[in-house]
Amino acid sequence: MKLLRHTPDWNATPPEAWREWQLTQLREYLSRRVVPFSAHYRRVFEEHSIQPSDIRSYEDWSRVPFTSKKDLANPRDFVLVPDETALRHEPGMLLTALLHGRAAAKEKAEAEFRPILLTSTTGRSSDPVPFLYTKHDLENLNISGTRLMLAGRSQRDFKHVNLFPYAPHLAFWLAHHAGLGFGTFMLSTGGGKTLGTDGNIRLIDKIQPDILIGMPTFIYHVLREAYETGRQWPNLKRLVLGGEKVADGLRARLRELATLLGSPDTHVMATYGFTEAKMAFPECVGQSLDASGYHLSPDLGLVELINPETGDVVPDGHPGEIVFTPLDARGTVVVRYRTGDIAEGGMTWEKCPNCGRTCPRLLGPISRVSEVRELHVDKLKGTLVNFNLLEHLLDDQKGIAAWQIELRKRHDDPLEMDEVHLHVTAEPGVRESELELAVSRRFHEATEITPNGLHFHTLAELRDQLGVGRLLKEEKIVDHRPKNQPAAASVALSS
Ligand SMILES: [Zn+2]
Known part of the structure; x- marks a missing residue:
């Protein structure tokens, strides 16, 4: 169920319209979904005497406290658990019950709120934190996955190979849902752990894919082995990277290897994502081979950049720590989440010079705070x-x-x-x-x-x-x- 009937076009909405839309959506989402149904945020909003319906400006919003990794000690407190009575009286639910019966209304609530998938964080030092997805979240995963395909100018008749490890990890599931959402061929090999490097190379050799998706160093490793063992992969068009950051030097080396394998026009496309967002943000493929920034999905999440010391929001174009708030997530939800990642190039609302999209972009490189x-x-x-x-x-x-x-x-x-x-x-x-x-x-x-x-x-x-x-x-x-x-x-x- 979308809370606002009209969602602006991801590709072509001007910044002012987005800012206004995001604020309205934020207010609706917090007052009808997060604060009533999340044990943690019910408590936090009460403690700070904030009424979500009073959030009328970004200044009001800046009074909402941040959430950070250390707050996630009790992940259950962050799962949206609906109050059935309140839900039953929502106009949307009443209408469904009226038109299609109570069983249909129950189904609708199940799809929105029942957790059916889990991914978890892969912290180096901290315990993994589970993030639950409902059917509603999986639909959004299809949407953000499809946008990866669109930004990368993939085509339905392309063949894609997903080299991320089979794991309860965002990267693997996002790649899988990108294929489902876009409606294209996607073979998930499970990466090196499952088939070994040789197994992956043999499969890629047979399929001759257009697009490889995976962790930068694993793709590099696979390409290098393939070249050293005399393979030719002339169909390659994109290398889509996720899971860790990608340096310019590695991009250049990946392109060199693709050229050696017979694909001189391969684009290297990085993505930036994290478990807590339940999505990743892609670079785009256009005329230029240069990095064009990570294209955000402003209908699905609000991204703010802050000074990590003061917590103040920094102006556009200034480096800052990435803070994320979902605008349509169910299951596990974190609000004003401090990622600990710095976008060194800041955020921009300027039209992308490479693809012409008007969604906001994060400019890298991305570093850890x-x-x-x-x-x-x-x-x-x-x-x-x-x-x-x-x-x-x-x-x-x-x-x-x-x-x-x-x-x-x-x-x-x-x-x-x-x-x-x-x-x-x-x-x-x-x-x-x-x-x-x-x-x-x-x-x-x-x-x-x-x-x-x-x-x-x-x-x-x-x-x-x-x-x-x-x-x-x-x-x-x-x-x-x-x-x-x-x-x-x-x-x-x-x-
Ligand atoms: Zn672009």
Whole structure:
């Protein structure tokens, strides 16, 4: 059931109309669905004496408290559980009951509220948090999935292969529903865990798909193996990436590999999504090969960018932490959810130069708020190291095929200094000595520290260390310092 009868066109509605529509939808959604049916938000709105029906401006809205990961300790409190009596008296329900009988009205409520699917977060450090979907949410998953297809200019007669691991994970299910919603061929292989790299390559070889969808490093791994074993995949048109962020260097390398496999015109399209949104936002495919920002779905969710320290909303075009509020979700619902991700390029409502759509866009790169860590590399004081910067630097460094940063204690002694070790695989034909010099210098420029060790590995070794095909997220940064010491890994907010 849509709360507002008219939903504007995703493609062509001007910003002013969206802003107005979102505010109205927000008010309706909060007053009729979230606050009455969510134990957590009923309590929060009561505690802050906020009536959802009083939210008349974005200033009113800014008084609603944020939700963050630590609030999700009791995930059940975030599930919308309807009050049957209240629901029965809704005009829409009354009408259904009147026209089609009470059984039909009951069916309608079931479809809207009964949880039938679960995905969960894949936090590196925290416990996984389950997010429930109802049939209503799956319909929205079809819609946002279809938009991935539209933004990527896919066609119904294209063949798609979904390489995400079979898992209760948004990425896999979104790709699946993108195929269902768009009505096209989508083969889900389950990724490396299920069939192995060879199994995936054999299937792709048989099917000769137009589009591959998966995690960037796994796709890279598959393409590279395919090329090294003499495959030709001349049908490839898009590589659609999700699950982790994609550096420019990796994009360029993926395009090179596609060219070597016989597909020189392949577009690399990244998506940005997270469990709590129950959707992902795509880049678009147009004339340019450059990244065009992540196209939001303003009818399904409200995105705000805030200063992570003050919590104030930042103006368009300024970097800020991404805060998400769904506008039509059921099942598990979080409001003003702080993702901990920073959109470095800010948000824009300007028409996309690449595809002409007028939906708002998030401009990357996307970094983690909490990736500034304090390291004790000398006796005097802690040094703040921005791991986002390091990641971008290593991803973009020419000549590196894979890398991993390892934090250790000297001699594994908890009382000793911290050490930073860098594990690297060089691209074929690149001299390790040259890479060593370039990497150490840039590492020092970015962080003012020099890695304690630079270790070269074969690609197979490093893939194993990173958990490619084994873990849902690769361990790009591993912390092997003994855990029981205070303040060793204190995490600060970046500005
Ligand atoms: Zn676009």
